[in-house]
Amino acid sequence: GLIIGTAIYAPFGLFGPRTGTNSAVSSGAHFGVVGRLIGTCLSLFIALGFFGLVIWTGGDSLVLGMNKLFGTHAGDGVRAVGYAVMGIITLSLAVYGHDKVVASQKWVTVIIGIVLLLGLFALGGQFDAGYKGGEYLLGGFWSTWVLGVVTGISAPISYAPFVNDYSRYISPKRFTQKQVLWANAIGMFIGCWTVMAFGAFEGTLAPIDLGPVGALVEASPKWYVIPVIMIGTIGTLAQGALCLYGTGLDTSSLIPRLPRPAATLLLGAVGIAVVFLGAFVFNAIDLINAFVILLTVVTAPWIIINLIGYWSRRGWYDPVDLQVFNRGEKGGRYWFTHGWNLRAMCAWVPAVVVGLLCAQTTKYTGPWADVANGVDVSIVSSMVIGGVIYAVLLKLYPERADVRGEAVGAAAPAEVPADVVVEPSVLT
16 A cells, blocks of 8 residues: 555655645646645645644653653543643644754654664564454455555555645756655655554554554553653654645645734644544544545545646646736636636546545445445545546647647756745745
């Protein structure tokens, strides 16, 4: 699942160096400068969901870890305080901006990597390679296995709407497309695989009904509880800030009167509310499982359509015309039909509908979920349908020459023009 997800995700980082902007705005080249709102909405839901997830796990690691070390109370009130503290600190980092997020990732990566390696020594004696778990989650081997694969696919795909927040700083004069693609692929695969492997290792050590954090704390010797708290708290700071920063920036570009810090604060408040709902009102584990799968069903065809568009344009984009909607203007080569590219929309909508009809999670089962004898084909069907329809429409209704860059006689821009204001809120 991680290999498939990485293969879909990695080429998406090629947009930033060519467009000089983030994923949502870049998608305006293929969905239309108004149609980029789809990318903005996807980023928003992914950011809120994963921000909520990391605050939840971070707060639990802090509260449950302190409980094991010092016997402090770990009731709902204390947990609520833990979530609030983690949310406020993480939100503050996101508000301070891009350079702080990037700087934090550099040292967080090293610290968490060392802590995970320590975990192998701390917990290795309890590891059971023959652990069989309980009953299959979906009742059978293949349906449950495919669910695992789909969950693996969702991890890299969830990063796609955010990758160009960072790759847009890479100069196409200094680095080739192949270098950017492989750096993106290797970084994503190794990073996710390491953490997933540790999760599988940890999952054999304690009853899963304690939750992922509770199980790890329960299995850990006391000397390793402090590192566990570090995983939850320090890791939360970097990951949660990454989720919020780009979405806050994108939201502020849509609403010029709303500065990026204010937009980030607003989104962070909603994300913290999601944490409290998941922790105290609903079954958070089941909700997260359903959330990541359904969101992947919606996001995957959006990515495929953009990648087919990138290939058909040979990576050529006009950074100035991509910003038309953000400037409150109309027109430009990406205006298409009232700001929407009907080719992309006519491919994405049916792909999402079919994908959702075929989806199968612990919280939602589509009416077509048994079309493959219980095996979840939602993501595969949504990607194939979206990609095929878009490719056919491009063939039947070719885009204008100026959209493809043929009218200006260039295969790809060498560099984003220095006078282009890529993100309005950067100026503030």
